[in-house]
Amino acid sequence: MAKPLVYNATLLERVDLTDALTIYRIKPDEEPAKRPWFVPGQYCVLGLNNEVKPELGSVRRSMSIASAPEDADPVEFYIRFVAKPESENPLTHLLWKLKAGDRMYMRPVAVGVFTIRDTVGEDDPRARVMVAAGTGSAPFVSMLRSELCRNPDADLSKWVLLHGASYASDLGHREELQRMVERNRLNYWGTISRPGGDQAWTGDTGRVESFFEPGKLAMLERRLGMPEGGFTPKTATVLICGLQGTIGSTITSLVDRGFVPEQKRMREALGADPAILASLFYEQYDTEPVINIKDPATIDPLRERMRAALIKYGLASGAA
Numbered sequence: 001m002a003k004p005l006v007y008n009a010t011l012l013e014r015v016d017l018t019d020a021l022t023i024y025r026i027k028p029d030e031e032p033a034k035r036p037w038f039v040p041g042q043y044c045v046l047g048l049n050n051e052v053k054p055e056l057g058s059v060r061r062s063m064s065i066a067s068a069p070e071d072a073d074p075v076e077f078y079i080r081f082v083a084k085p086e087s088e089n090p091l092t093h094l095l096w097k098l099k100a101g102d103r104m105y106m107r108p109v110a111v112g113v114f115t116i117r118d119t120v121g122e123d124d125p126r127a128r129v130m131v132a133a134g135t136g137s138a139p140f141v142s143m144l145r146s147e148l149c150r151n152p153d154a155d156l157s158k159w160v161l162l163h164g165a166s167y168a169s170d171l172g173h174r175e176e177l178q179r180m181v182e183r184n185r186l187n188y189w190g191t192i193s194r195p196g197g198d199q200a201w202t203g204d205t206g207r208v209e210s211f212f213e214p215g216k217l218a219m220l221e222r223r224l225g226m227p228e229g230g231f232t233p234k235t236a237t238v239l240i241c242g243l244q245g246t247i248g249s250t251i252t253s254l255v256d257r258g259f260v261p262e263q264k265r266m267r268e269a270l271g272a273d274p275a276i277l278a279s280l281f282y283e284q285y286d287t288e289p290v291i292n293i294k295d296p297a298t299i300d301p302l303r304e305r306m307r308a309a310l311i312k313y314g315l316a317s318g319a320a
């Protein structure tokens with residue numbers, strides 16, 4: 001049983017977007033010693049003691065920060081209630097009982113390398129295609145907000161956010177992102193996988209990873225002003241955040257365009273030469289294997305597709 005946590009933060013506000021999706025705004029007791037105190041894309045650990053069943057102790061979980069590091073307001077998190085948890089003391093079930101003013105634990109240190117600095121690099125001129133399912137949009141929202149905190153007129157035209165959810169109401173931060181489309185030239189498309197009955201929805205439908213399926217990639221290329229076949233690591237980098245299904249399916253589709261994942265074991269399994277720079281990065285919220293690289297029936301065809309794509313798009317020499 002995990003030891004009780006000493007609370008060091010207050011929940012200032014919760015915004016329930018739906019029954020299962022909530023924005024939490026949390027204020028740590030201690031002001032950070034310096035600002036900015038994290039890099040967009042990093043995460044914190046939140047924790048609670050189980051007051052109703054003290055015998056279950058405490059629980060802590062990683063949560064991506066959705067607010068900008070330059071923002072002096074409370075720290076924002078975008079969290080999904082997990083209806084079928086794996087543990088006997090799930091954090092989200094305790095979080096959902098909280099109300100504004102309640103105390104909680106927030107580790108006052110942010111960690112993680114899913115940042116522009118540690119992935120594509122700050123000065124990379126290529127399109128930054130951010131693929132998010134559900135609350136996986138949190139790190140990307142932080143990145144975009146940070147750009148605007150530093151320059152409200154920033155040109156966001158190389159940022160591309162593809163956000164998938166079940167219903168339109170699940171597309172968190174939609175109005176704010178839409179404003180960035182209008183004012184800052186952000187490329188942003190929400191897509192919903194359960195459009196049935198939602199007469200008002202005129203946007204994309206299907207899961208977010210379907211943007212990269214062979215039949216739909218040309219549409220994305222048109223929207224981004226690229227020629228057909230132009231979406232490759234020469235023009236774009238891909239950042240994915242969410243659960244295994246989104247990450248695995250996106251990697252599988254983009255193998256045919258020569259996108260090499262950063263993760264060492266994955267790139268080795270795909271037979272990508274170490275000299276080729278990574279062009280696909282991901283942050284995973286669950287622990288399922290992204291792709292079963294131990295299964296020859298899965299990995300062998302992918303390796304062959306990667307080999308063919310690296311030759312076809314002139315990437316084999318490490319020029320990506």
Ligand SMILES: Cc1cc2nc3c(=O)[nH]c(=O)nc-3n(C[C@H](O)[C@H](O)[C@H](O)COP(=O)(O)OP(=O)(O)OC[C@H]3O[C@@H](n4cnc5c(N)ncnc54)[C@H](O)[C@@H]3O)c2cc1C
Pocket residue numbers: 043059061062063064065077078079080081082084085086087088089090091092093112134135136138243283284285286287
């Ligand atoms: C680096 C990192 C950052 C994270 N950031 C966020 C975040 O910003 N927002 C957020 O909602 N979650 C985030 N998570 C997931 C979070 O840490 C917990 O795993 C999740 O809240 C479930 O915890 P629990 O204790 O309620 O359930 P547990 O008993 O731990 O249940 C685990 C189950 O929850 C499922 N699960 C985990 N995350 C999600 C999710 N987002 N949507 C649907 N199912 C999920 C897993 O598939 C697994 O089956 C992050 C995870 C990591 C590793």
